[in-house]
Amino acid sequence: MRLKDDEKTTNIYRAAIQVINSEGFEGSSMSKIAKLSDISPATIYLYFENKDDLLKKLYIEMKSRMGNSYFTKEMNLSSTKATFRALWLNHYQYITENMDAFIFIENFANCPLIKRIENEYNLDYCPTFEQLFEQAKTEKLIMTLDNDIIYSHLFAPINYLVKKAKANSTAISLPDLIQIFECSWKSISY
Amino acid sequence: MRLKDDEKTTNIYRAAIQVINSEGFEGSSMSKIAKLSDISPATIYLYFENKDDLLKKLYIEMKSRMGNSYFTKEMNLSSTKATFRALWLNHYQYITENMDAFIFIENFANCPLIKRIENEYNLDYCPTFEQLFEQAKTEKLIMTLDNDIIYSHLFAPINYLVKKAKANSTAISLPDLIQIFECSWKSISY
Amino acid sequence: MRLKDDEKTTNIYRAAIQVINSEGFEGSSMSKIAKLSDISPATIYLYFENKDDLLKKLYIEMKSRMGNSYFTKEMNLSSTKATFRALWLNHYQYITENMDAFIFIENFANCPLIKRIENEYNLDYCPTFEQLFEQAKTEKLIMTLDNDIIYSHLFAPINYLVKKAKANSTAISLPDLIQIFECSWKSISY
Amino acid sequence: MRLKDDEKTTNIYRAAIQVINSEGFEGSSMSKIAKLSDISPATIYLYFENKDDLLKKLYIEMKSRMGNSYFTKEMNLSSTKATFRALWLNHYQYITENMDAFIFIENFANCPLIKRIENEYNLDYCPTFEQLFEQAKTEKLIMTLDNDIIYSHLFAPINYLVKKAKANSTAISLPDLIQIFECSWKSISY
DNA sequence: TATGAATGAGCCTTCATTCAT
DNA sequence: AATGAATGAAGGCTCATTCAT
Incomplete structure (x- = not known):
């Protein structure tokens, strides 16, 4: 069993800020954030309930x-x-x-x-x-x-x-x- | 005819601000703006090239x-x-x-x-x-x-x-x- | 302006039954139904609120x-x-x-x-x-x-x-x- | 060991029936069945090839x-x-x-x-x-x-x-x- | 054996935009 | 000029399944 990676949250945060700052709130998407975090979109949902929760x-x-x-x-x-x-x-x-x-x-x-x-x-x-x-x-x-x-x-x-x-x-x-x-x-x- | 156009533009502006302020940039949509302006979405495109142009x-x-x-x-x-x-x-x-x-x-x-x-x-x-x-x-x-x-x-x-x-x-x-x-x-x- | 096609509802119904009968309730999807109706998935939503409503x-x-x-x-x-x-x-x-x-x-x-x-x-x-x-x-x-x-x-x-x-x-x-x-x-x- | 296995299978069966009857075939999911059986989703796959096999x-x-x-x-x-x-x-x-x-x-x-x-x-x-x-x-x-x-x-x-x-x-x-x-x-x- | 983490594929739905009248 | 109908593309999210421990 793999352990939930604490660093992952940090990565998601960093990616989210980057995406949002460069493409705007409305231009941001979970998949863009996922791609920039180098994880699957589905994985984000292990760390956050949904997009609102993440933001x-x-x-x-x-x-x-x-x-x-x-x-x-x-x-x-x-x-x-x-x-x-x-x-x-x-x-x-x-x-x-x-x-x-x-x-x-x-x-x-x-x-x-x-x-x-x-x-x-x-x-x-x-x-x-x-x-x-x-x-x-x-x-x-x-x-x-x-x-x-x-x-x-x-x-x-x-x-x-x-x-x-x-x-x-x-x-x-x-x-x-x-x-x-x-x-x-x-x-x-x- | 000019007058009518101007009035429509104003309506669209007003509706756009209202929608955006209350639902956020990402929650805004052309159809919501159209509905609030009391015109068809297609009509907006007679006055503006596209959403970016409108904004x-x-x-x-x-x-x-x-x-x-x-x-x-x-x-x-x-x-x-x-x-x-x-x-x-x-x-x-x-x-x-x-x-x-x-x-x-x-x-x-x-x-x-x-x-x-x-x-x-x-x-x-x-x-x-x-x-x-x-x-x-x-x-x-x-x-x-x-x-x-x-x-x-x-x-x-x-x-x-x-x-x-x-x-x-x-x-x-x-x-x-x-x-x-x-x-x-x-x-x-x- | 195009007129809402009444025949379309019938087509959607027929396609839905076909998909569901052959692939089961759980194997059915809006896009499969759309494809079989020869319309876009988005169009179904002009005739029905959502999947539940259609069913x-x-x-x-x-x-x-x-x-x-x-x-x-x-x-x-x-x-x-x-x-x-x-x-x-x-x-x-x-x-x-x-x-x-x-x-x-x-x-x-x-x-x-x-x-x-x-x-x-x-x-x-x-x-x-x-x-x-x-x-x-x-x-x-x-x-x-x-x-x-x-x-x-x-x-x-x-x-x-x-x-x-x-x-x-x-x-x-x-x-x-x-x-x-x-x-x-x-x-x-x- | 045999006994334990059998018990687990029974639990999975019971959970599956419960989930399916209450949420429908399409509302059933391996993780729901796993949760109700009190085991990990991965464990189900030790007892059954896949979802179809289980059903x-x-x-x-x-x-x-x-x-x-x-x-x-x-x-x-x-x-x-x-x-x-x-x-x-x-x-x-x-x-x-x-x-x-x-x-x-x-x-x-x-x-x-x-x-x-x-x-x-x-x-x-x-x-x-x-x-x-x-x-x-x-x-x-x-x-x-x-x-x-x-x-x-x-x-x-x-x-x-x-x-x-x-x-x-x-x-x-x-x-x-x-x-x-x-x-x-x-x-x-x- | 047993598990929670991880994921690609797919689902439902909405959107900006275009079509046809 | 004006419109409601129509749509491909994309979004958020979930799922069956696999990974790594």
């Missing part, structure tokens, strides 16, 4: 990895500008190093299937984030704004710019990167 | 309407904070009043089909915008940043927040709205 | 034709042995002349799908039959038995024998046929 | 058990009405006590696969039956009819009625049972 689990996995990308183990979470900058740069590093996953999440965050998942699970920014925001507000480091507003000014611009750079096949220079963070920081700090 | 033209139409949404005829385009605020609020008003079109554009701006269109045409923010940015930079109203960076800090946060509000079926309060603009403005101005 | 309608149609086979227009329905013999022979003639339909009904009368149909509709022998049985009992022509028991002795033997003859590729001789009816008649008459 | 052997086994059901060891096979009644009641008892097997045989006796088996083997009523019929004819106990005709009048009605009762979830009363036999007997006796 759901894939999205949840990628979203949660991205959620963890802000933080590193040895990180000092005191509420200082330096902490925010570190989080922000961690995030930037993650999305540039995992561009495929990032694009996948951004592209399909709003498709109906994924919408249902977002409502089912809570895949928003994690509690640690909220605590940090609250503390920073208390300490008058940042302005007393709704957390969503803070988050949007911190991350929406860089996400937008990374996608744009990718689309134009250009890169963001280091000085620009610093500049972008400074702008974001300025928008929410006193 | 392309639809996207271009919506994107260009959105591009125009920033400006109103009687607008004073002098480079002042007031002008930026007016542009910004025009945009906000447009996307909330045309949520369907906005969601459609946001959802599918990154799908492979649309990508090709973006590269073919130039659907970015219009020349007027660029002129305004340049003038504002010259006049030291805003910092000397890349136009993309300026644009991203001005509009990415509000776009993110509008989508989020829509997803949560909540609304942005007027004070919050002002606050959001002030943050964006702060990020790019001196 | 249901096919069964109901055949069963109802068979139900009508006992009677002819000019028939005298007085309760005499001659009437019973006429009914019986009509039935015999029908099943031998429509062997395919008969075999189809017999083979699949007990399959789960059909079971559900039988319960939904009432496809048993018709009211006219029941009236005739009751009258014959009142007039002491046949014994006072449950209608099902009467029906079973009248028709189960000949049905069995027709199927058996078909399986052996033999035929029932006319004297045998008369004999069979006489036996059946003896079993229920005084 | 064939299952049918032959059930048919032969049913063939034996008419007779009991201590039975007096003299050609009298009492003997016929005893055979008939044995058969009735068997099919009511082994309804699943009976339904299975009746349902699929005419399916193409089984047809081939019937022709290959001779699974008809056994030689003993034929002898009894011949003797009874010689002794003028029953009429000089073809054996098939005799058999059909003796057993087709009760088989039909048992299936019908099962379908309607009703039972045949004892007086009715006696009556049914008497009718059958009348139809073939002088």
